[in-house]
Amino acid sequence: MKHLDRREFLATSAAGIGAAALAGSFPALASAADAPSFRPEKDAKLDLLRWTAFVPSDQTIWDENTKKFTAATGVPVSIQSLAWGxxxxxxxxxxxVGSGPDIIMGWNxxxxxxPDKLVDMTDLVDNMGKAHGGWYDNARSYCYDQDVKRWVSLPVGCTGNAVNYRKSWVKEAxxxxxxxxxDGMxxxxxxxxxxxxxxxxxxxxxxxDANSWTHWILWAYGGKQANPDNSIxxxxxxTVNALEYARQLSETMIEGVAGWDDSSNNKAFAGGRIGMTMNGISIWYNGKKDTPDIFPDFANVTPPxxxxxxxxxxxxxxSAFVFKYSKFPNAAKEYLRFMLDKPQADRWVTEMKGYVTPALKAYAELPIWTSDPNITPYRDALASAKYDGYNGKPGKAAAQALDxxxxxxxxxxxxVNKMAAKxxxxxxxxxxxxxxxxx
Amino acid sequence: MTSRSPLLARLDSPRVLGYLLITPAAIILLGLLAYPLLLGIWLSLTNATIGKPGEFVGLQNYATIFADPIFRGAALFSIFYTVCAEFGKLILGLALALLLNQQFRGYRASRALMLLPWVAPTVLSALAWLWLLDPQFSAISWLLIRLHLIHSNIDFLGSGWGARFSLIVVNIWRGLPYFAIGYLAGLQSISKDLYEAAAIDGADGWQAFRRITWPLLLPITTILVAFSSIFTLTDFQLIWTITHGGPTDATQVFTTLAYQRAISGGQLGEGAAIAVSPIVFMVVLAVFVVRSVREK
Known part of the structure; x- marks a missing residue:
């Protein structure tokens, strides 16, 4: 596989930048050298499958940035969105089956x-890390496969979790x-x-929602799913202490949580039925639009x-992974590099108002994170995160346990079932x- | 007079032409039904994972799943779910058909409306039920509270048995039109002369139903129950949309567990064994239904 011809492509890009600067067009290419580029294959075209945007601005900006990529490289990108599950x-x-989208943005x-079916992303991961302040630890946990010993996916970020509460009710308490x-919580x-x-x-x-808060409590008490050698x-x-804490916390919960899906707590919080929950920033972001009367009372905090x-x-x-069956792996890498490069990602992250916390540390410095104290906890979501299957080896077993x-x-x-913790x-x-x- | 070519002469033979005409249908059936089924059975005998064909492991996957309490729970609930739902659909479907067999004002519109649950996309109706069964915002709870029949919301999906019975009710609601329309067709094929003769002999309504209607509906009952049982035993969309197999695996069935293990978890061999295992139950069910109806 012809992998990289960075010099050649950089030379082309530089010429393009110069021409674009003269012509006043293709501003996106002005930053093409932030991380070394990949040279798309001749007549390349890409299919991307990604999760449906949780906030409208995500889709809008992502699509705009994609158009900029196509304008700059001539590589058309077709995007299909599906519900994240x-x-x-x-x-x-x-x-x-060895056929489908070139790139998929998947989860966990x-x-x-x-891993055997995926293109080695090590070069891109290294380049992006060097250019953007390095990666949070979670990036390696979820994208570096210890069995095949390479990066099999490009870390994008996380939809961070925080505790959401009503300010006036906390004050009233x-x-x-x-x-x-x-204990205080x-x-x-x-x-x-x-x-x-x-x-x-x-x-x-x-x-x-169910995985996020249970893992938080488990880890907060020092519970671990596995040891580094993957022994249980x-x-x-x-773990018993964590469960005893959860039992006490469950006594303060509204009825029906055992039947909740991922949208239930959003509805209950927006409907004023609950005073505290754990969620991504969508619960706060949508509150501004859907329940403006009580929105000023919404607040978010890093989980205690x-x-x-x-x-x-x-x-x-x-994270985003490229399948080996793709005829255009370099174009795919270049697309991902472009989309997560500063000029594009700055706007994408900013307009999402913190829905996705980038796995590249440099993006934590964006002003959006401190523009409202309720957004700041989501900036820190990755800095204090652990991973599925902690403290074991990330991989298939941890994935299946989560599933x-x-x-x-x-x-x-x-x-719920009132079973003894042990x-x-x-x-x-x-x-x-x-x-x-x-x- | 021109002599006919040997090819045309051969085609004149009903045996040759018959096989020839059936070939396209046979190819479609073999390709779309037999191949996936055989592939599923083969996968269940291997340790295949996603992207890896795996090796033959005999009955190891079956030994693993039968030792797994979650699989045993899923198998038991699958059977319970099917039996309860079929029983409910049969009784209510028959009652509805008897009602709609009467000629009353708007009976044609009623027959058309009755089909709505059956023709609506399953996922859409499951999402509507998800709202109806919501622990906080259920319209059912709201109505019952307004009618002063209950004091607080019903936790439909928050306990194992609550979730199980809720799913059975939803399945009955969805499958009811299938039984009703089938029985309605059956009822309309029964000659009115029989009822008139029974009336002359002094038979009351119940006797006419027991001695004429039900015996003549038995053949269609066999077909309805057999097909519907297969649909119900392999139900996925309703359960996955409403409970995802929860809480604590209380509503796992063959299909949801197979999907979880094979697709989400990547264990194709084990997932295929779970998916293949209800075939045994389905054969047993089919034999039971056919025999019981024949005996009657």
Missing amino acids: DIAPKAALAAQ DDPFVY GFGEFPKDL LKLARVLKKNGHPTGFALGHAVG AINSAE MGPVKTHTVSNNFT EYVIVDMFADVC DAVRKAETRLQTIYKRA
């Missing part, structure tokens, strides 16, 4: 399910500010419940710390042993 099966199908451990630790939750403002954390098979580590006193005394946030991580909701079900067994841990341990053995 539908990406994984579509990508799996593409991997299985998706690329680890079929006698708290000047949102507690910094889990439980005390607040109990008063909120007493005042008729229960909390609401999903315990159904809600891939985003869930059966520990720390547990006994481990560090933040332990669980996010939904997204089978092992951690969520362990919490639901205790909080029994729930043993049940989860058995499931994890089966999953890790077969993976």
Whole structure:
């Protein structure tokens, strides 16, 4: 495979930039040298499958930037969007049959399910990291496959999670500010419940919301799914303590959380039924539009710390991977480089008002993150994040455990089915042993 | 008189022409039905993962899934779901058909409206039910509270049995028109002379139903139950949209578990074994239904 001809392409780009500057067009190419470019194949055209935008500005800016790429390189890009939960099966199908989109923007451990089918992204990852302040640790966790020993996906970022609450209700409960630790948060939750403002954390098979808060609590108490050698580590006193905390927190929750999907807490929060939950920034962003009367009362905060005394946030991580069946891998890499390069990404991230926290550290300096204190927690989502299957080896086993909701079900067994914490841990341990053995 | 070519002469043979005419249909059936089924069975005997063909492992996948309590739970719920839903659809479908078999003002429009749940895209109706069963914003709970029948919202999907029965109700709602329209067609094919003769002999309505209507509806019942059971046992969209198999795997069925293991988790071999396993249940079910109807 002809991989790179950076000098040649840079020379072409430079000539193009010069010409464009003279002509006053193609401003996007002005930054083409931020990270070394890839030379698209002759007559290249690309198909991209990405998740449907959570906020309208995401789609608008992404499409505009794509048009700029096409204008600059002559490579047409066709974009198809699917609901985020539908990406994984579509990508799996593409991997299985060896045909489909050139690039897929997937979630979490998706690329680890079929690493052999994916183009080596190491060069692009290295270049982008050097040009944009390096990557957060999560980038490596979700995109570097330890089995095939290469980057199989380009980290994009995460839809970060924060705790969302109603300011006036917290004040009414006698708290000047949102507690910094889990004990304080439980005390607040109990008063909120007493005042008729229960909390609401999903315990159904809600891939985003249920996984995020249960993993946060598990890690906050020092619980771990696996050890670095992938031996199962869930059966520990720390996990039991996390479950006991969750049991107490569940007593402050609104009824029905075991049947919640990923949209339930958004509806309950916007409808004024709950006073506290955990979500991406969409809950706040949509509140501005949908419930302007109560929106000023919405607030977001970085999830409080547990006994481990560090933040332990669980996010939904997204990355872009290129399939080996693609005839245009260099064009695909160049497209991704272009889209995540500063002139394009600055505007994309800014206009989304923090929905996606980039995995490149340099983008944390964008003014949008400090333009409102409610956006700032989402800037820090990756800085304090852990990964699925922590503290084990990221890969297929962790991906399958997440897909089978092992951690969520362990919490639901205790909080909903009233199972003893130790029994729930043993049940989860058995499931994890089966999953890790077969993976 | 011109002599006919040997080819045309051969085509004159019903045996040759018959095979020739059936060939396109056979190719379609083999390609679209037999091949995927056989491929599924083959995959279930391998350790294939997504992107890797895998190796033959015999019945290892079956041994694994039968030892898995989640699979056993899914199998039991699949059967429970099918039996309850079929029973509900049969009783209510028959009742609806008997009602719609009467001629009343607007009966034609009623028959057309009855088909709506059946013709609406399943995912759309599942999303509508998701709202109706919402723990906080359910219209059903709202109505019952307004009628002072309950004091707080019903937690339809928050407990295992609540979620299971909710799904059965939704499946009955969706499949009811299939039974009703089938029974309606059956009822309309029964000669009125039989009822008149029964009336002359002094039979009341119940006796006419038991001795004439039901026996004559048995053949169509066999077909309706057999086909509907297969649809129900392989139901995916309703369950996946409403519960994703939760809470705590309480509403996992063969299809959702197979999808979770094979597509999300990449374990094609194990997923195929889960998907193939209901074939045994379906054969047992079909034999049972056919026998029970024949015996009656």
